[in-house]
Amino acid sequence: MSQPPWAQPTGSTHEPQLKIYNSLTRSKVPFIPIQPEKISWYACGPTVYDDAHLGHARNYVSTDIIRRILRDYFHFNIKFIMNTTDVDDKIILRGRQRHLYDEYKKEHRYIDAEVRRDVRHAWVYYIEKYLKRIGPKTLLEPGTFDDVVEQAYGDILAGGSLEPGTKPGDKEAKVKMHLATARSTAKALMQDPKLLTPHEFYNRVADPMYLVLDEKLGTTIKGDDYAVFTKLTKEYETRFFQDMHDLNVLDPDEIVRVTEHGKEIAEFVKKIVDNDLGYLTSDGSVYFDIKAFEAAGFNYARLEPWNRHNQDLQADGEGALSQQSSSVKRSDADFALWKASKPGEPSWASEWGQGRPGWHIECSAMASGKLGNQMDIHSGGVDLAFPHHDNELAQSEAFWADGTRKQWVNYFIHMGHLSIAGSKMSKSLKNFTTIREALHVRKEWTSRSLRIVFLLGTWKDGIEITDEMVLEGRGWEDRVDNFFINAVENSKNATTTTNQKGALEDVLQETEARVRAALLDSFNTPAAMSAISTLINAYNSTKKIDTTPEDHISTARFVTRMVNIFGLNGDTPADSTTIGWKGIEIPDAAKEYVYPLARMRDELRQAAIAKSITAEKVQKIVSSSPDQEDVPTSGRPRPSYARALSEFSRSALEVASPSESGDLNKQILALCDRVRDVDLWQLDIYLEDRENAPALVRPVTEGLKAVRREREDKIRQKEEAKKKREQEALEKLQKGRLSPADMFKPPHSNDFSAWDPDGLPTTARDGTPLTASKVKRLKKDWELQRKAHERYLSATQNGAAGPAGTTASPAPAAGGTATERDPSFS
Structure with missing residues (x-):
């Protein structure tokens, strides 16, 4: 849908080539801020009633990446506002439920018969409400509930769909959630009360009790008892921002909360009504008039016009506690601006009576209050596009309708979902980590590692968590880890300049151009990450003799700058001159022990490789190292690092002592391997041996751990394959234990009654002579067994045919059989 002329951004920018994918146009468009070099940005924040999950991380980390690129790469000055929704239907319901459950637990501190009876009733009610395939006449007992579930929902648990011929999605995920809740409660009811603490029991049965207590007592909560709800929201808002700090997400410049803007929201609603684009209903609520809005020349549902008649999305946008009947509305699609509060809901005074804000109006009022009648960017998860952002846009345009008509938001950017098993991560589905x-x-x-995965995907597209995705991210991180470790080492002495053109100069310039082109193209971070990988590969494959000091320093500084801009290096500023990122050096407390150990090991190892090691040389090398028993100069003793140094020194002296025999060179090399692969590895330190250079001292990274796991897996698989081959060969050999003379006789066969001298059948069980063709087939089987028996006899003579790990029994005596020799054989 094209935008009217007044809706087109106008102005100038210092980055005229920058394009952004705009959800309003569903295309990439030039980015032209309202004010040159300045960006006004409003981000939809969390609804704070539960812990944030990885799906939220996807939204807010991706938003943070774009914000950092605009600020640190393109050098825009950004005003970033974020809200936290601390009043909506989900918060009201959860806050009320938790409060009522806490009160119940205070009255019932012990899990007695009354509590178990209440929980059982709640469990049955929960099942009847949410698991419709389990009929009301079904006998529900905790002990047999799994059988009931398998019969009613086995197909869904196996990956099927509620509607044949359709792909499973959110509805099936919700059923699985309810099944998990019901099963958890059933197991708690089955558990011996003595084996569960009251805290554990109450946690396992919470959801069914929430449901019943709220339906029974929810209306008793007073409208002005805000503490019932703010206790919940304050707790989870604090936890949310702790999570964001852990993810290295920048703080907003300003946070706005619904509970702090009640008056402004009511005034915002009043103006919409005054503009004849909202109306009061008989129940005291105020609704947005979509028909009047469009009649005034505006477009509704511009972000996702195909969803404007989607009743499920409309109902979800109105909230679980909203008016269920549409009879009070002029049109089914009209949405609430102000909701008349019902008993049990928080309420604020307004000219329409006691009520509370609708969900969508909150952001419209607060964003307009902070940024005015026009902003550059509005962001959020893609699930907010309709109805939330479409309704926000309509409300705000209705609010500003009496002034100069401007585009309220110039650029909507929506982050793709993070999904698992084909369904988006959701608090309501509880399918999240x-x-x-x-x-x-x-x-x-x-x-x-999480940020790298998001950088490797396009911000507006969904990401499915897969093993391949995890491996790709780990590989990129490990590649950069190794690059920084080597670049720091190579640039330590690269302080002089030269007029010689470096081998990497052109590659670096090409990479810088590729990264810039990628970021100008709607923040195409996958292309930028690929360009950085290509540069690192070129660096690794270029011979040192062809490089200059500037090659090492310039390449390392460019990669450092980009990882800083992408937020991959903690709080390090983008323009930091320090090369590398955090985690490429061992801890300071380890250095005074590990570096002397590494030097000592290098000397011993090189002498052993040259086969020139002697006891005297070992004594000389070890004695020249610092006294490892002294208190470290830092005053921070680290026994684990000190112990590694002292044990390595002592072990070297022991293998070189006169009482020891054997190849001293091999013993020293084995000792060097052990301290590298075991002693220091357990301290998260690794010595990377290099040809004609000292070992590189580095921390153990996830990449190194992955390489070791893969190597160990290959060794284990190889050993298992060898054991399998040996077992199969043994089983094949064991089949030859039976003499062909006995194979067609009882107890091995009861199908025949007469045999020739070699044991080949001549007569069937009923005395009937065998046909020539039958005898021919039996002769073929007899011949195969004869050959197998000969192989077996040959192997037993060499002691190789017994069970795995043992030798075989001797060959049978002449005329004897395997059965006679071993009664257990059959």
């Missing part, structure tokens, strides 16, 4: 769990408990991610 929280940020703090991922970073601090499971430790599956670091701030850097």
Whole structure:
């Protein structure tokens, strides 16, 4: 849909080539800020009723990346405003539920028969409400609930869809969530009360109890008892910003909260009504009039016009506690600006009576209050495009309708989802991993590794968590880790200048141009990351003799600047002159022990490789190292590092002592390998041996761990494959234990009644002579067994045919059988 002339951004910019994908036009368009070199930006923040998950990380980290690029690469001055939604239907419901549950737990400190009875009733009610395939007449017992679930929802748990022929998605994820909740409660009811603390029990049965307590007592909460709700929101807002700091996301320049702008929101609504674009309903609510809005010359649902009649999205936007009947509205699509508060909901005074803001109006009023009648950028997750941002846009244009018509938001940018198993991560679906769990408990991610994954994907497109995605991110991080370690080492003495053109000069210039072109192209970070990888590959493959000091320094500084701009180096400023990123050096406390150890090891190792090691030389090298038992000069003793140094020294002297025998060169090399691969590795330090150069002292990175795991996996797979081959060969050999003379006789076969001298059948069980063709087939089987038996007899004579790890029994005596020799054989 094209925009009217007044909606087109006008002005100038110092980056005229910069284009941004704009959700309003669904295309890449030139970025022209309202004021040259300045950007006004409003970001939809979290609804603070639960911990943020990795899906939120995707939104806010990607937003942070774009913000940093605009600020640190393109040098725009940005005013960044973010809201936290601390009043909406989800918050009201969760805050009320938690308050009522806390009160219940205060009254029932012990899990007695009454509590278990209440939980059981809540469990049944929860199942009847949310799991419709389980009929009301179904006998529900905790002990047999898994069988009921398998019968009713086995197809969904196996990956099926509720509607045949469709792909499973959010609806199926929600069913799985309800099943998990019901199962958790059932297991808690089955558990011996003595084995669960009250805290554990109450946690496992919370959701069904939330539901029942709220339906029973929710309306008793007073409208002005704000503490019921702010207790929840303050807690989770604090936790949200802690998570953002852990992810190295920049703080907003200003945070706005709904509860702090109640008066301004009410006044905002009043003006919309005064402009005849909103109306009061009989229940005391105020709704936006979409028909009147469009009649006034505006377009509604400009972001996602295809969704304007999507009733599910409209209902979700109105909230779970909103008016269910549309009879009070002029049109089904009209949405609430101000909601008349019902019993149990927080309320504020207004000219329409006690009420509370609608969800969409909050951002319109607060963003307009801070940024005026026009802003450059409005951002959020892609799921907010409709109805939230479309309604925001309509409300704000309606508010400013009596003035000069300007585009309220010039650029909407929406971050793609992070999905798992085909369904977006969602608090309401509970199919998520929280940020703090991922970073601090499971430790599956670091701030850097997660950000790298987002940088490797396009910000506006969805990302599916896969093993390949994780490996790609880890590979990029490891590549940069190694580059920085080598670049820092190579540039230590690269302080002189030369007129010689370096081998990397042209490659660096080409990379800088590629990165710039990528970022001008709507922040195409995957292309920028690829360009950096190509530069690093060129650096690694270029011979040192062809490089100049400027090659090392300039290349390292460029890569450093880019990782700083992308937020991959903590709080280090983009223009820092320090080469590298955090984590490429060992801890300061380790240096005074590990560096002497590395030097001593280098000397011993080189002498052993040259086969020139002697006991005297070992004594001389070890005695020349610092006294490892002394208190370190830093005053911060680190016994683990000191112990590694002292044990290595002592072990070297021991293998070189006169009482020891053997090849001293091999023993020293084995000792050098052990301190590298075991002792220091366990301290997160690695010595990277290099040809004709001292070992490089570096921290153990995720990349190094991955390489070791892969190497160990290959060794294990190789050993398992060898064992399997040996077992198969043994089993094949064991089949030859049976003599062909016995193979067609009882107890091995009861199909025949007469045999020739070699044991070949001649007569069937009923006395009927065998046909020639039958005898021919049996003769073929007999011949195969004869050959197998000969191989077996040959192997047993060499002691190789017994069970794995043992020798075989002797060959049977003449005329004997394997069965007679080993009664267990059958």
